[in-house]
Amino acid sequence: xxxxxxxxxLDVKDGRVVKGVKFVDLRxxxxxxxxxxxxxxAGADELCFLDITASVEARSTLIxxxxxxxxxxxxxxxxGGGVRTVEDIRALLNAGADKVSINTAAVNRRDFxxxxxxxxxxxxxxxxxxxxxxxxEGEPDRxxxxxxxxxxxxxxxxxxxxxxxxxxxxxxxxxTSMDRDGTGEGFxxxxxxxxxxxxxxxxxxxxxxGTLDHLVDGIREGGASAVLxxxxxxxxxxxxxxxxEALGAAGLPVRLHGGDIEEAGx
Amino acid sequence: MIPPAPVVLIDYGSGNLHSAGKxxxxxxxxxxxxxxxxxxxxxxxxxxxxxxxxxxVGAYADCRRGLDAVPGMVEALTEAVMTRGQPxxxxxxxxxxxxxxxxxxxxxxxxxxxxxEVVKIEPRDPTLxxxxxxxxxxDVARPHPILEGIPTGEDGLDAYFVHSYHLNAAxxxxxxxxxxxxxxxxxxxxxxxxxxxxxxxxxxxxxGLALLANFLxxxx
Numbered sequence: 227x228x229x230x231x232x233x234x235x236l237d238v239k240d241g242r243v244v245k246g247v248k249f250v251d252l253r254x255x256x257x258x259x260x261x262x263x264x265x266x267x268a269g270a271d272e273l274c275f276l277d278i279t280a281s282v283e284a285r286s287t288l289i290x291x292x293x294x295x296x297x298x299x300x301x302x303x304x305x306g307g308g309v310r311t312v313e314d315i316r317a318l319l320n321a322g323a324d325k326v327s328i329n330t331a332a333v334n335r336r337d338f339x340x341x342x343x344x345x346x347x348x349x350x351x352x353x354x355x356x357x358x359x360x361x362x363e364g365e366p367d368r369x370x371x372x373x374x375x376x377x378x379x380x381x382x383x384x385x386x387x388x389x390x391x392x393x394x395x396x397x398x399x400x401x402t403s404m405d406r407d408g409t410g411e412g413f414x415x416x417x418x419x420x421x422x423x424x425x426x427x428x429x430x431x432x433x434x435x436g437t438l439d440h441l442v443d444g445i446r447e448g449g450a451s452a453v454l455x456x457x458x459x460x461x462x463x464x465x466x467x468x469x470x471e472a473l474g475a476a477g478l479p480v481r482l483h484g485g486d487i488e489e490a491g492x
Numbered sequence: 493m494i495p496p497a498p499v500v501l502i503d504y505g506s507g508n509l510h511s512a513g514k515x516x517x518x519x520x521x522x523x524x525x526x527x528x529x530x531x532x533x534x535x536x537x538x539x540x541x542x543x544x545x546x547x548x549v550g551a552y553a554d555c556r557r558g559l560d561a562v563p564g565m566v567e568a569l570t571e572a573v574m575t576r577g578q579p580x581x582x583x584x585x586x587x588x589x590x591x592x593x594x595x596x597x598x599x600x601x602x603x604x605x606x607x608x609e610v611v612k613i614e615p616r617d618p619t620l621x622x623x624x625x626x627x628x629x630x631d632v633a634r635p636h637p638i639l640e641g642i643p644t645g646e647d648g649l650d651a652y653f654v655h656s657y658h659l660n661a662a663x664x665x666x667x668x669x670x671x672x673x674x675x676x677x678x679x680x681x682x683x684x685x686x687x688x689x690x691x692x693x694x695x696x697x698x699x700g701l702a703l704l705a706n707f708l709x710x711x712x
Contacts (some may be wrong), residue, residue: 227672300697300700302692428623428626483643
């Protein structure tokens with residue numbers, strides 16, 4: 227049976243993890259490769275690196291991080307942040323990324339999704355959607371795409387956009403609620419359900435996880451295939467194992483073996 | 493002294509060579525086979541290989557075109573695998589290329605080593621997402637040396653899949669393992685010195701490294 231996926235996401239800037247990752251036994255909490263290894267051992271189902279580096283020059287630093295991670299972690303790796311050209315994608319895949327996540331570049335030029343999918347296959351093209359509710363109280367729910375960390379409203383309807391990018395070749399949607407991101411109040415379940423029902427490809431729910439019940443809700447109520455979270459894992463609030471146990475206890479299929487955690491006897 | 497023939501990973505412009513290469517190196521180190529791993533686009537190196545891994549991601553026709561675009565590669569591969577009988581492992585589209593033909597975006601001829609067609613997976617439950625993406629368990633149809641010592645089944649280790657097509661083998665005994673996704677999906681095929689995984693061993697953590705270590709020791 228296909229398992230629901232638990233995906234920790236690391237924000238990387240200039241080759242270092244932003245927001246320290248609190249793990250016991252971590253030699254260097256700022257090194258993304260060290261953090262990746264810890265998540266690998268803990269049995270994370272995939273890893274996500276989000277590059278928030280501003281400068282183009284620092285791109286080679288990210289490639290180096292991806293390459294060193296792929297040398298040591300034999301698990302799926304998605305990399306996003308500033309992916310604008312076919313060459314960006316090629317460099318990340320060659321370095322060892324399995325999927326790349328495209329955000330603003332797809333909003334600005336939809337055809338980029340088609341070009342990328344044709345060149346590298348739909349299975350490795352993730353389109354990241356940052357959506358915010360724009361309907362007023364009492365109106366039917368409506369969400370729009372926002373860019374620049376939620377500052378720029380685009381006027382594009384989130385559901386229509388999701389359908390459009392999937393038709394162009396997106397193999398997966400990484401859906402972040404800008405209303406919930408960083409709040410710890412849980413996913414926007416209505417948004418997640420609306421997008422998941424609208425497209426045939428898997429949807430990763432993101433933004434707002436504060437408790438383990440939120441993860442269960444994202445799958446069960448939201449219809450997501452995977453759940454992504456950052457702070458609850460980084461700050462040690464919950465372990466990957468605890469997240470899996472909570473999902474399993476709720477009757478959802480999870481992968482309880484596979485990392486190195488059993489050998490390590492932890 | 494002639495150095496021992498390496499394990500060859502074929503570079504034909506497709507596939508995540510970096511990950512597959514590193515996973516094979518680690519499997520060689522930890523599995524104690526001590527074999528060297530070489531990524532190559534040189535047909536002469538393929539011809540002399542101790543064993544061969546063919547990766548592949550993306551669309552079937554693209555991968556076939558990529559393989560044909562390397563002069564002499566298909567001939568060298570056929571000679572090493574089908575004439576000399578060197579152990580062969582196809583990964584994902586690398587497995588699918590062993591089929592008679594692929595039906596993704598039109599018909600494309602495969603290598604014709606395993607009789608069957610590569611067709612779209614069609615889960616009975618229409619709400620199931622395509623691609624089939626993530627960790628799924630293996631149901632072993634017949635024991636195989638490259639699965640030796642690996643716990644499989646619903647309580648065993650899972651493998652990482654990401655695909656929309658699979659090889660529908662004409663002969664049931666060419667199927668080593670299946671997985672379940674709204675129906676039966678081919679997960680592993682093999683015959684004689686041929687083996688293939690629809691999932692990605694290089695991304696399947698413990699299961700994947702153990703499988704690769706077994707492949708490096710395999711003496712069909």
